Amino acid sequence: MSLAWYVNRLRAMSPAEILHRVGERAKKSSARGKIEGWERYQTTGAPPRLAGLLENLKNAPDAVKSEIAAASSFILSGQFVALGVVWPERSGERLFSADVWRLDPVTGGSWPGSEKYCFDIPYRHERTLGDIKYVWEFNRLQFLQPLAADAALTGNRRAVEAIEAAVESWYAANPPFRGLGWNSGIELGLRAISLLIVTTLCGELLSPETVNRIRAILHAHMVWMARYPSRFSSANNHLVAEVAGEFLIALAMPELPLAAKLDAKGRKVLAVEAEKQILMDGVGAEQSPTYGAFTAEFILLCSFVARASGKPLAGQIDTRLKAFAGHIAWLSNCDGRVPGICDDDEGRVLTLSRHEPAYAASVCAAIAGYLGEPAIGPRPPELDLRDALLRSPLTGATAPKGLKTFADGGYTVVRETKHGRALDIVFDHAPLGYLSIAAHGHADALSVVVAVDGEPLLVDPGTYLYHSGGAWRDWFRGTRAHNTLNIDGADQSTMSGAFNWSHKAMTKLDTVSGADSWSVSASHDGYQKRFGTIHRRTLTSTADGFAILDQLDGTPNRTAEIVFQLSPQFDAKVDGGAVLIERNGAVIATLSWKEAGAIDITAGGNIGEGGWYSPSFGVKVEAKRISWRGKVTAEGVTCNFALTQA
Structure with a gap:
């Protein structure tokens, strides 16, 4: 370590x-x-059941049922894809060997198994075996969810047999507190939910031996999560995942010794965390729309099951869920895609175990289904398991228009039409992240992301990797990778680990005015101590787009770099001092500066040389990065973003 x-x-x-x-x-x-071995966790009884879910599944639209069948068939073929990686294909007759739970699909290495006490595995700084994130992903057992749904709907015996084989194999290979399956509470919470979905949907089709194994696994998971809760600086989405797992096990297995205590704890903590981790204006406290959706989905599932069980959770939870849906509606394009902001590791709760390009909007559709209300914003065309289990509406609403400031969360969103083109702008004046370590934040203060005609144009670079990312992890969350200003290549906030920051830039929304001639100004102090300056950025509406004014209060005539990262779908070239931004050979927009400076447009290369974009976890692709470098005078530097006529 x-x-x-x-x-x-x-x-x-x-x-x-x-x-x-x-x-x-x-x-x-x-x-x-002292607390290892399955014997102490053995408990016999009926399959644990979460109220309301099976009934909704049986009444799901045919289109959703077709997607469930397709996902089940894919898994039964021995295939698994997650986090941008294709796992080695397995024989349909041998889907779950003992070694599969330890396999890193990138390096081919095997992580320690039951021979190791779980807390003796130093995964944070391991580089030879690979990134434990991949191994944890398979051990979440989320691929069992579509198999269980398929079995419940069609009686598919192959799906039932695969579930039983997986449970038997995992049970044998991962005794309590041994191996990598037991060293992170969020992983236990997610795995517990997957197994509860299995027993809820198709428990009556499983053998008594399989049911008893699942019951023992759930009991041991409950004990672990209650014993080692995430607290203080770790009390982010991890805490919600653990409490959700505890609470749902308690509802499904009320006879367990800890059930009553954890039922009461869950009701209290979920109500508190809903108000902490979903801010009053609906923004997720971790600043990432997808992490916000992840937290919201845990809380949503618990709220649904509690209500279906006859004892709803506190009413303020519904208020925060609805606020989150409203925030995502402002970020979504017509297909429910939202801009990538801060980290996204593709965590899901209810899933068909496949990539979801519009996860946040899908969760918001499920929130509408739970509340019994029409969708607030667009919903994705893709259908997933949560649509069936939570009765999501299959039609969405039109995205809102105008200007909206989320003052608590720290974003101003503009959605308007200029020159016949839809122009969507998100201006980030948010804090770095949540709690003292801001684990999933990026040093992106005052960055701007822009979509034109529903297509991302100026983008956040994405996430790429976590533990195994090394210098790439730092690049993708650093200031130079984002659409903002940097001084001497320095980050606004100072990194002190892959999920930690030692100094955090403080942001401030200075002014905002709406209507057609809108304007918004914000500042941050990330460069004050090191360079004696406050970075202030003002966005102003123009007839054909908008202008960005960057000022450095306190140190005029300092050299700085202003960056714009393009989406891979767009190209750029310098023409007469301006930058032409093209899509499929047609100019869509131009960038031009009033002040003289050196313009560079580069894609790829080594870290820091050119632009990179991560469309999903584990994947990075070259993309043009536009850099303006010059002196920022006392009056500042103005960049005009102008759209061409559609």
């Missing part, structure tokens, strides 16, 4: 958190050999 990682992590902790971590470490050490 890296000493520097420990030092930086400690710096982000309060004295109370340090005391908690010391106690947790002692608790993990003392548990070695």
